[in-house]
Amino acid sequence: MFKGFKEFILRGNVIDLAVAVVIGAAFTGIVxxxxEGILNPAIALLFNSDDLSTAGIVLRPESSDGAGDxxxxxxxxxxxxxxxxxxIATVVYFALIVPMNYFRKHPFGRKKKNEPEPPPVPTEQELLTEIRDLLKAQQLP
Incomplete structure (x- = not known):
């Protein structure tokens, strides 16, 4: 039972996920x-409110005797x-998705311009044709 749990925990993707959660929580505090510090006051100014979170429509005012909220x-x-x-979605897109898409299209270790191109790998049909020709050449004495 503990062996399976140990294998699960020591997998790389579980640790990566834990790091992502911690960074996400820290990033949420920044956002x-x-x-709350910049955008809400600016929008509250547009709607003539003290704070955006208090902006709204009063459906029923507080009762004068304090009995009803x-x-x-x-x-x-x-x-x-x-x-x-x-x-958050914008930052995640530009900080994570765009670079990942770039690295998928342009992986590290790509051949350099000065490097000669390796010879093409023959297809299965080409290999079978070559084997057939070699066998024919051996049978013709």
Whole structure:
């Protein structure tokens, strides 16, 4: 039981995934700071609100006796979350996907321009034809 778990943990992709989760969590803090510190105040200014997360439509105001809470349709929080998602998706695309696609098209260790091209590998049909010709040549004494 523990042997299988040990093999699972020591696989390279599990460790890579753990590193990705840790980096993703740290990156989320950076994006959250960017959204809450720069973008939300700018958008809140457009909608004449103190903070984007408090922007919304009051459906029912708070009762004067304090018995009932206000009901607010807080569309500002949704916009804030959407901006955060788009920022993360943009950075992931340009920081991870674009370089990976580039390296798939242009792998490391590619032949250099001065290097001669290796001889072409014969196809299976060419090899069989060559074998047939050699056998015919051996049978003709």
């Amino acid at each position: 959250t700071g960017l959204v 206000a009901i607010v349709l807080a569309w500002g929080r949704v916009i804030s979350a959407l901006i955060q998602f788009l920022l």
